[in-house]
Amino acid sequence: MSSFSIIELMTLMMSAMSAVAVLYLAMQVSIIKRIYMRETHANRMERTLEAMELPSEVTKTMSQVLHQHYRGDMHAIFEDPELRASLYSTLNTLENLSFGILSGIYDEDVAFAQMGGALxxxxxxIQRFVYESREEFLSSSQYIKLEQLARMWAHREKGYYKRSAL
Structure with missing residues (x-):
């Protein structure tokens, strides 16, 4: 049987205490990470819900466009200067919203639940209107995020697209 000197026992005890301290710190970091992830998720949900509260002008314009479409009177959209102006404003709002969704600022699942069928x-x-405005303003990238999101959600509605986790 070998005997340990006091120095060897102290060294062993210090090593054990260091290991316990590292384990404790790892647990604390894990807890902080979980709390941070929950708060980040809650903030993202809050931002998304706020963003999904579209201004009344936007919902009014969308309703007018849908109404004109179902009446078969799409020419009114393209010929009425007031409706054109409000449609540009609506498209700008939806483009900004689409950018936020596609970049992960807003939660796509929550946004899809709110607007997944309508968008x-x-x-x-209004696709023809978008293409004509791109030609008019010589901007091939105008409303590109809106177009991308609308296509993705159309596929998602049909079950062809599943959101990738961020």
Whole structure:
């Protein structure tokens, strides 16, 4: 049987205490990470819900466009200067919203639950207007995020697209 000197026992005890301290710190970091992730998720949900509260002018314009479309009177959209102006404003708002969703600022699942059916249909109706405005302003990237999101959500509605986790 070997005997340990006091120095060897102290060294062993210090090593054990260091190991316990590292384990304790790892647990604390894990707890902080979980809390941070929950708060980040809650903030993202809050931002998304706020963003999904579209201004009344936007919902009014979307309703007008849908109404004109279902009446079969799409020429009114392209010929009425007041409706054109409000449509540009609506498209700008939806483009900003789409950018936020596609970049992960807003939660796509929550946004899809709110507008997943309406956005692709709306975009489908005003697609010609978007293409003509791109030509008019010589900007091939105008409303590109809106177009991308509308296409993704149209596929998602049909079950062809599943959101990738960020």
């Amino acid at each position: 692709p249909r709306f975009y489908d109706i």
